[in-house]
Amino acid sequence: MENPGLRERKKQRTRQALIEAAVRLFGEQGYDHVTVAEIADAAQVSPRTFFLHFQTKEDVLLADADVRVDLALRVVGERRAGETLSEMLVRAMDEMIVNAWDRELSSGLAALRARLAASTPALQARLLQRYLTAQAELVRALHRAFPDVLDLATVSALVGAMVGAVGAAALAALERGDGPDEVRDAMRRAVALVARSVA
Amino acid sequence: MENPGLRERKKQRTRQALIEAAVRLFGEQGYDHVTVAEIADAAQVSPRTFFLHFQTKEDVLLADADVRVDLALRVVGERRAGETLSEMLVRAMDEMIVNAWDRELSSGLAALRARLAASTPALQARLLQRYLTAQAELVRALHRAFPDVLDLATVSALVGAMVGAVGAAALAALERGDGPDEVRDAMRRAVALVARSVA
């Protein structure tokens, strides 16, 4: 169950090849000057195979987003004794930020995504959808964790404030051309700000 | 300048015909069982004309969203003497809610949109994109109105909380099958809740 097996490893290798080819080509030529056929070609597979791994062309750029949501949900699920709502939310956001920094900020992938999303409506739409879906999941999880203290509207407002603030901070930092460390710090400051003002 | 002229009136008539045909067909058959060609056919125009009026198939359902954003921006632009930030934000949200009730909630269009968006990822993505764009505009306008009091991160958090709470409240009410009046009231309660907690 634990070790993958040859077939699964091959599958992951083609998946990774598709992602890398896509990121490289998008970076070189821009999102909509690259066709799925070209990505598949660069990854040495047939065009049809691309859609075996990703539902849409946009999804290849958002491949790892789900992982981060799971991190936050785990934090919420493993509520520590005596932890308040805002403490828990801060911890969940921190987990996601650190993970994002490890995987994407430091490699410049986040900056590429931001740049491409800014210039491509379809991509922007999908990206936002991912964030909002994650936001909704977080709301549900928090509501489950503190069912008697908070109603759904309050939790929605709190999470909305967090996500709105962090997103705006990250975007501003990326647009300013900040390096990965500075982006991460800006996001953390936003989390702290919101946590303080609702305490 | 003020009165439209025959040509412009004809244009608006075809635009309206396209919207009505699309809403009717979407309601009957579901979003992606209706082709643009069918919509154009029902509106008695060529398929090519559809794209003269709407950039994408999704946009025909979101045709009037921009109007409401303008309402909120006008409220912010015409700041009343001595009005605090949260008072102004409440007023802006109220304007939008009232307008939404007039145009969409009472006619069931909002409910149709919610139903279709829930089952169609592409539509959901565009809808969210519209909301988030509006949110960003509102943030910029508020930041201009209170430049010395608030930094961008705070405004983002506040607006994020408002939009997040109102959206969640509206969605919950629509899902519950509430009538238009109840949806509107739920949205207003959400606004009041957020305004109170940040006062």
Added chain:
DNA sequence: GTGAATCACTACAGTGACTGCACTCAACGG
């Protein structure tokens, strides 16, 4: 080890959103 089942991958043909282009004709403006 061998045969059967599984599954990633492929080739092909098709649908449908969306675009560029060349054109028509009604409405507008002087």
Added chain:
DNA sequence: CCGTTGAGTGCAGTCACTGTAGTGATTCAC
């Protein structure tokens, strides 16, 4: 009344995405 403008059309084309019917390598049962 005539030149200009602009909404609408027809057509050919690109590209994202899907259904289907395969093929061949891995996996599993025996």
